[in-house]
Amino acid sequence: MERPDPSLPQLHAFTVLAEELHFGRAAARVGVAQPPFSQQIARLEARVGFALFTREPGRVALTPAGRELLPAARRALADLSDGLAAARAVGAGRAGRLRIGFSASLALTVLPGLLGTFRARHPGVELDIREMTTAPQLDALRERVIDVGLLREPPAGADGSLDFRTVLTEPFVAVLPAGHPLAGLRTVPVGELADEPFVLLPRAVGPRLYDRIAELCGASGFEPRVVQHAVEWQTVCALVGAGLGVSLAPASIRRVRLRGVAFRRVDPGPVGPCGARTLVAAAWRRDDPSPLVAGLLALADREGAREGRRKPVQ
Template structure:
């Protein structure tokens, strides 16, 4: 017994006429009659009473057609589910993100992706760049919004789509002597106590900030560490430290700190989307396609 036999039986039950049922199926009437006869022979019961004037379901036919409708509906659902999964329209996506990406690219990317693929379940996990790279390589993340450059094995096994560069800015307490400046020469930060994320959490960005400090004539030596950008900003607000951060961190305005451009002007790579180069997932492919379209 095949699905085509079930479709034939349901079509005849709906039409109660072999000719109309055959037309609805797009086949000739003789093959339809042969399919029904073969089905009845296999079942060992008559499904339809036929006469020159009418076609009627037998009690066995009523029972069979009721079950056949459920089977066909399930088959149709399975077909749709398979096609949607194959297109990446359903499934689950686990995405890592650095804190600053939440204020930069994440909202636009997720809105665009949700509009195109509303049935994909998205889970976000905040973690530093280095941890994201490790999780991507281990298969614990499907994609990550992190800050390049990547190092080691990650640089060879991960693909990256960059969203663009952004300036580095100083963040100082609102009452700080430099807070009202239109621009702060980096050399004037030489004697200030820094709060920074650990280099291991994001070596690329850390080294760029350290290089900027060297251009200002001093070596970056943080007095305090914090992993997340918003935590760093909160610690600056205490009045005990200052920091240098990507300008996207300033998108969440707060009255207790000031974000001030620095001189010399310096830029860093903004958040980028990273994914495994050999990942066959159509869901990931759709996320990458969405990112490239932004």
């Protein structure tokens, strides 16, 4: 008949007795009375099938079987201790792995400060950072490929599996070739762009952001005539600088500072200033209890508030 594996309390009692070689001192060290302590050793010996200690008046010693078991017992207890410490660290948010998706334009706004602060507060946490546009981030969250998404313009409809939190709002700016006549203005009325060709992100990679720009134009009486698409805002700006068209973009894009490109405030016209802003949001799974996710969300709120206090675009 196969004997069951020994319990961890039995292995602990065994290793203490192997060090003390005295039942009374070993029991006191474990914190139990000697009879129950002796019973633990006896049960362990019954499971092994051989005596682990010789017992003579005034003398206790390991048997060959006991000497063979001792290193394995110490390893098992050390592995348990390491596992408990690791579990406590993860549970407290001091260790583990956090997978973050982010839209590329956020590297120009909240992302650097957020990651720097999180790293300083959680040096034992491994960060896995993945650049993704909005729609792929949402899919990656649902498929549990990432834990948090930092994106522009979360979807308008309810999503039973995901939660969203607005981290920051920022104004749109007009992106113009530096030599464009409108670049001489401090503020460009959106309606003045009606006859211009546009360079924009494809709607598929950020439907809500694309629609918000279209709504901004629509409120001024026109539909943007898109002649060129680019997946990243930096590329949009480069194409504008090359003379392919104009664009409306989040204000943080002005930090790209490409030669031949001018960024100007916009007068949103009928929609008012609130309608001429874009949302940066954090997204996460509703059923994710991770303290790392909660910690990042709290820091994202603080970094968003700090970013919102920056000097506005000139």
